[in-house]
Amino acid sequence: MTALKEFDSEIYNLIEKEKERQMNGLELIPSENFVSLAVLEANGSILTNKYSEGYSGKRYYGGCQIIDGVEDLAIDRAKKLFGAEHVNVQPLSGAPANIGAYFAILEPGDTVLGMDLSHGGHLTHGHPITYISKIFNFQRYKTDLETGLIDFDNVRKMAKEFKPKLILCGYSAYSRDLDYKQFKEIADEIDAYTMADIAHIAGLIAAGKMNNPVKEFDIVTTTTHKTLRGPRGGMIMCKEELAKKIDKSIFPGLQGGPHENLIAGKAVAFKEALQPEFKTYAEQIMKNAKTLEKEFIEAGFKLCFNGTENHLILMDVTSKGLSGKEAEKVLDAANITLNKNMIPDDPRSPMDPSGVRFGTPSLTTRGMKEKEMKKVAQWMIALLENPKDEKLIESTKKEIKELCNDFIFYK
Numbered sequence: 001m002t003a004l005k006e007f008d009s010e011i012y013n014l015i016e017k018e019k020e021r022q023m024n025g026l027e028l029i030p031s032e033n034f035v036s037l038a039v040l041e042a043n044g045s046i047l048t049n050k051y052s053e054g055y056s057g058k059r060y061y062g063g064c065q066i067i068d069g070v071e072d073l074a075i076d077r078a079k080k081l082f083g084a085e086h087v088n089v090q091p092l093s094g095a096p097a098n099i100g101a102y103f104a105i106l107e108p109g110d111t112v113l114g115m116d117l118s119h120g121g122h123l124t125h126g127h128p129i130t131y132i133s134k135i136f137n138f139q140r141y142k143t144d145l146e147t148g149l150i151d152f153d154n155v156r157k158m159a160k161e162f163k164p165k166l167i168l169c170g171y172s173a174y175s176r177d178l179d180y181k182q183f184k185e186i187a188d189e190i191d192a193y194t195m196a197d198i199a200h201i202a203g204l205i206a207a208g209k210m211n212n213p214v215k216e217f218d219i220v221t222t223t224t225h226k227t228l229r230g231p232r233g234g235m236i237m238c239k240e241e242l243a244k245k246i247d248k249s250i251f252p253g254l255q256g257g258p259h260e261n262l263i264a265g266k267a268v269a270f271k272e273a274l275q276p277e278f279k280t281y282a283e284q285i286m287k288n289a290k291t292l293e294k295e296f297i298e299a300g301f302k303l304c305f306n307g308t309e310n311h312l313i314l315m316d317v318t319s320k321g322l323s324g325k326e327a328e329k330v331l332d333a334a335n336i337t338l339n340k341n342m343i344p345d346d347p348r349s350p351m352d353p354s355g356v357r358f359g360t361p362s363l364t365t366r367g368m369k370e371k372e373m374k375k376v377a378q379w380m381i382a383l384l385e386n387p388k389d390e391k392l393i394e395s396t397k398k399e400i401k402e403l404c405n406d407f408i409f410y411k
């Protein structure tokens with residue numbers, strides 16, 4: 001980054017500091033990952049200069065003949081990766097992908113049945129604080145507090161009662177796999193559309209390690225920057241018969257010019273995910289999460305949804321006398337980064353909830369395996385059980401730095 005260093009040392013220095021932070025600590029936020037240098041290069045390329053409103057072969061700007069090739073490649077690779085009939089790679093992120101999908105098939109006032117936020121749903125699934133909750137009527141189902149599974153009897157009951165035009169599944173903080181067939185059966189009974197938001201688990205699905213809704217569901221949305229390990233961005237996959245509606249909804253309905261540098265980054269990430277090594281990577285993400293699960297259960301922590309079948313764990317920390325905010329703070333002080341999170345039916349507030357959410361994609365990208373995960377869990381357990389022990393915080397921070405030095409991802 002020589003030009004940047006020379007022209008704008010303030011931004012250059014902040015980027016270097018952030019790189020140090022990312023490399024010297026343990027990144028456990030389950031929605032984050034470290035992209036490859038190839039993806040970074042595509043993101044930072046001259047494709048950022050080009051306007052290309054419209055779609056391949058039908059653009060509103062001249063000079064798009066090369067850009068068309070970039071977008072076509074991204075689409076072809078995504079189709080291959082997920083087995084999709086139609087793909088739109090233009091959504092700028094996960095939120096616009098979801099909003100674009102709603103407007104493609106719904107009219108204002110229509111009802112959507114989605115998961116309650118405290119049980120793992122995302123803000124864009126109709127949280128009352130969002131604009132879309134003022135446009136569509138969102139009803140919320142929950143998980144069964146005993147089994148940690150989706151209560152399909154209740155989903156069916158709610159579907160019959162509220163007659164939603166869309167049944168939505170796929171979550172931000174849910175740690176179990178999903179039975180998409182059951183959602184589809186219920187949707188067929190009331191003639192509703194089906195949509196899955198696989199933002200968190202897209203990489204695990206692409207690698208064939210989790211159930212794939214793409215064949216059965218009408219619409220599948222995702223981000224590209226979580227387990228899929230691509231640039232920040234979104235994507236929509238759908239059945240061919242919805243292709244025109246989805247494309248029109250994203251452009252001109254919701255967005256302007258697509259970010260072609262990021263679409264190139266998506267294409268590169270999809271190529272990486274098509275390699276056999278990506279399957280091993282996804283498998284290791286899940287093995288690492290299982291190792292954390294075992295350590296925390298043995299230490300007497302309460303894991304929501306009875307543990308994990310993917311890359312993340314949602315953990316209730318109140319039984320250890322801490323709030324989620326306090327847990328986040330003490331771990332942060334030792335350079336362990338995760339986020340406070342609501343647990344199902346949380347009696348506490350979103351700014352100081354009962355739980356923390358953490359996951360393994362970033363550490364797995366750095367090459368860490370079960371042996372390192374055991375250490376990570378032991379550090380976290382000791383800190384959570386002794387949150388006021390300043391000496392422990394300092395010594396853990398040092399030990400973490402030593403471990404991190406053996407797993408430097410960005411030199």
Ligand SMILES: Cc1ncc(COP(=O)(O)O)c(C=O)c1O
Pocket residue numbers: 031093094095096098122124170171172197198199200223233
């Ligand atoms: C399930 C789910 N959908 C959508 C989004 C929104 O993605 P973005 O932050 O890229 O807009 C997220 C983000 O965390 C998510 O977890």
